[in-house]
Amino acid sequence: MGILVFAFIISFITKLFLALAFIATAAVLVTVALDIFILYQGNKITGNRITGPRMSNGDDNLIGVWLKSTYPFKVGIDFIDELPAQFQIRDFKHQINLSPNHKHDFTYQLRPVKRGVYQFGDLQVLVTSFLKLVERRYTIEAQKDVAVYPSYLQMRQFEIMAISNKLTDIGIKKIRKIGHSSEFDQIKNYVPGDDYRHINWKATARRGDLMINNYIDEKSQHLYCIIDKSRVMKSPFDGLSLLDYAINATLALSNIALLKEDKAGLITMSDTEGNFVQSDRKPVHLNKILEVLYQEKTRYLELNSEQLYLSIRKKVKQRSLLVFFTNFESLSAMHRQLPYFKKINKFHLLLVVFFENTEVSSVLDMQTKNTEDIYFKTIAEQFVSEKKQIVKELNQHGITSLLTEPKNLTVNTINAYLRIKTSQRV
Numbered sequence: 418m419g420i421l422v423f424a425f426i427i428s429f430i431t432k433l434f435l436a437l438a439f440i441a442t443a444a445v446l447v448t449v450a451l452d453i454f455i456l457y458q459g460n461k462i463t464g465n466r467i468t469g470p471r472m473s474n475g476d477d478n479l480i481g482v483w484l485k486s487t488y489p490f491k492v493g494i495d496f497i498d499e500l501p502a503q504f505q506i507r508d509f510k511h512q513i514n515l516s517p518n519h520k521h522d523f524t525y526q527l528r529p530v531k532r533g534v535y536q537f538g539d540l541q542v543l544v545t546s547f548l549k550l551v552e553r554r555y556t557i558e559a560q561k562d563v564a565v566y567p568s569y570l571q572m573r574q575f576e577i578m579a580i581s582n583k584l585t586d587i588g589i590k591k592i593r594k595i596g597h598s599s600e601f602d603q604i605k606n607y608v609p610g611d612d613y614r615h616i617n618w619k620a621t622a623r624r625g626d627l628m629i630n631n632y633i634d635e636k637s638q639h640l641y642c643i644i645d646k647s648r649v650m651k652s653p654f655d656g657l658s659l660l661d662y663a664i665n666a667t668l669a670l671s672n673i674a675l676l677k678e679d680k681a682g683l684i685t686m687s688d689t690e691g692n693f694v695q696s697d698r699k700p701v702h703l704n705k706i707l708e709v710l711y712q713e714k715t716r717y718l719e720l721n722s723e724q725l726y727l728s729i730r731k732k733v734k735q736r737s738l739l740v741f742f743t744n745f746e747s748l749s750a751m752h753r754q755l756p757y758f759k760k761i762n763k764f765h766l767l768l769v770v771f772f773e774n775t776e777v778s779s780v781l782d783m784q785t786k787n788t789e790d791i792y793f794k795t796i797a798e799q800f801v802s803e804k805k806q807i808v809k810e811l812n813q814h815g816i817t818s819l820l821t822e823p824k825n826l827t828v829n830t831i832n833a834y835l836r837i838k839t840s841q842r843v
Contacts, residue, residue: 445550452551461487462542466498466559472535473570475657475665477526484542486515493545499538501563503531529565530656532664532711537561567710568665571827575669576676603631639696639737640674640834641682642667643729646691646713647720649744654823659772663742664710666770666827670740671706673831677838682737683709686725688718693732722757729761738837740768740830746800751807755814762816766837769811769818770830774800 467481486492496511504527513521529535540557604620607613607627620628644650644667650660657665671681680698683706685691692709720743729739739761745751761767777800785791804820811818817837821829 448548449550452546452548455488455490456544456546456551456553460555462494462544462555462557463487464540464542464557466537466540466561468537468561468563471564471566471569472527472529473568474529474532474565474661475568476570477528478570479524480527481522481524482511482540483520483522484513484515485518485520486544487518488515488544488546489517490547491516492547493549495543497541497543499541500527501535501537503529503533503535528656530653530661531658532565532567532661532713535563535565537563564711566707567661567668569668569707571665572669572672575827575831576672604628605631637698638679638838639682639733639735640671640679641684641696641733641737641739642670643684643686643725643739643741644691644713645687645720645741645743646685646715647687648715648717649720649746649750650742651715651717652744654772654775657823658715659744659823660713660715662772662823662826663770664713666742666830667740668703668707668710669827670830670834672703674834675703679838681706682733684725684728684732685709685713686720686728687716688721689716690724690728693728695732696735696737720754722754726757726760730764733765736765738766738768738834740770740834742770744771745804745807746774748803748806748810751810755810758811758816759814762814767816768833768837769816770826770833771804771807771818771820772826773804773820773822775822775824777801 462484464482464484467483469478472478480498482496482498484494484496486494492515494513494515496513498509498511500506500509511523511525513523515521538560540559542555542557544553544555545551604617605628607616607629611629613629615630617628617630644660644663646660650658650663652659654662667683671683674681675698678698680696681702682696683692683694685693691713694706694709733739743754758767758769777797783790783794785794808818808820817833819829819833
């Protein structure tokens with residue numbers, strides 16, 4: 418009898434649990450169906466990505482996104498942007514909650530380190546309701562190709578500083594007006610304080626009043642940026658190649674030169690002749706330089722210094738300031754080009770700009786713990802010493818040089834240009 422009662426109880430409990438399980442399953446299925454129903458009623462999420470027609474290489478570029486919900490309740494959103502493959506970002510996600518009929522705007526930053534065309538994909542939006550049982554995916558078509566140009570943001574930064582006379586804020590020296598140039602401006606009446614040496618006696622005799630010649634600073638000097646695009650400019654620092662550092666500095670320097678009413682030009686060279694842009698200061702000239710710089714690529718052969726000299730002699734007729742962006746890793750590499758530098762410097766003012774190896778320099782601060790550390794530190798000291806020796810030898814041959822860290826290239830190059838312009842050596 419006891420066994421029958423126990424079996425009945427077990428059977429009853431089993432049926433009860435089965436009934437409860439069935440009810441629970443049915444409730445879950447109904448809830449899931451409800452969640453599907455409320456999420457999939459029409460297209461309730463809209464949005465778009467906002468980008469400019471181009472991005473600035475080596476800078477943080479703002480990308481804007483807006484999303485709008487027309488659901489009658491608050492929804493949770495996981496937003497995924499299909500970023501260009503060049504960034505190699507595979508975990509980009511932005512999580513928000515959107516209230517009914519609410520629009521949400523946000524921005525994020527991208528820093529490209531290579532010029533070219535970047536392909537953005539669609540926007541993937543994953544939506545959940547307050548039940549959080551089902552996730553609906555919206556694919557918002559937003560495919561767009563954006564070109565990455567040389568750093569025009571950096572160029573604009575220096576341009577604003579130049580216009581507002583705030584270049585000293587970043588260590589750039591203003592032009593000091595010394596002496597007088599030979600560029601005549603006008604004849605005007607003499608006022609106390611004017612240089613009496615410039616009195617125009619013929620005009621004074623005609624007018625009966627003391628007249629003086631007025632001069633202005635000499636303008637329209639010629640500046641050419643020469644970019645070495647051989648294999649020595651392939652080395653990367655902080656993601657950017659030395660070629661891209663030189664291209665960004667060229668764009669900023671050309672803009673400053675045009676603001677100073679000089680004429681800016683461009684020469685690129687590797688084992689063969691590259692592009693040549695005649696110096697000019699027309700309003701559209703900077704865009705021409707920008708488009709040429711955008712197309713430049715590194716080649717994998719050595720610089721043909723002889724061809725560079727011949728091209729300069731053939732195409733650059735006026736005495737000019739030549740800012741040559743290149744790199745040397747050894748004295749022997751510099752010695753191979755030195756004879757041509759000396760020839761160029763006879764007809765123009767040559768400024769050779771090359772780079773410190775910051776990774777090697779950082780080894781000098783390393784604490785030595787064993788023989789291997791001592792060896793690496795000794796080799797690093799030799800590399801750093803050799804760079805300084807290159808500067809010394811160039812100066813001994815009357816060639817102006819600038820050794821700079823890649824990150825400070827633009828600032829230091831503009832400084833050097835303004836110092837040379839101040840000294841009126843061109």
